[in-house]
Amino acid sequence: MNSVGERLKGERVRLGYSVRKFADAAGVATSTQTRYESNENVPGSDYYNRISTLGAEIFWIMRGEKEDDEVRDKRAAMYSPDVRALIDDYQLCPEAVQTALRTLAKHTADFRRQAIENFNKGDKE
Known part of the structure; x- marks a missing residue:
């Protein structure tokens, strides 16, 4: 999987979503999701925030590299549980x-x- 679109599609499939259900959960039209996956359009940060709440590995999608546990733990430790909960709630809005x-x-x-x-x-x- 070399392109962002291919990795995005791979994540959607890995998470068990159809194009339509993933698009709905991500707050975009099915046609938009299809364009993202075929590299015709580039998703914005709001989209990435929304799909991260579905379990999508954003680091993998954007960079083509897996984020190691140490980096993930450091990033998670940057925020208190209250702030993390606030961010999670915000992303679901x-x-x-x-x-x-x-x-x-x-x-x-x-x-x-x-x-x-x-x-x-x-x-x-």
């Missing part, structure tokens, strides 16, 4: 909900940054 959550997080962080900046300015005056 529809695209519109993901967009709303990103917007909410950005506005909340911006508000918090501004509050900290204003507080720190008060200390200097």
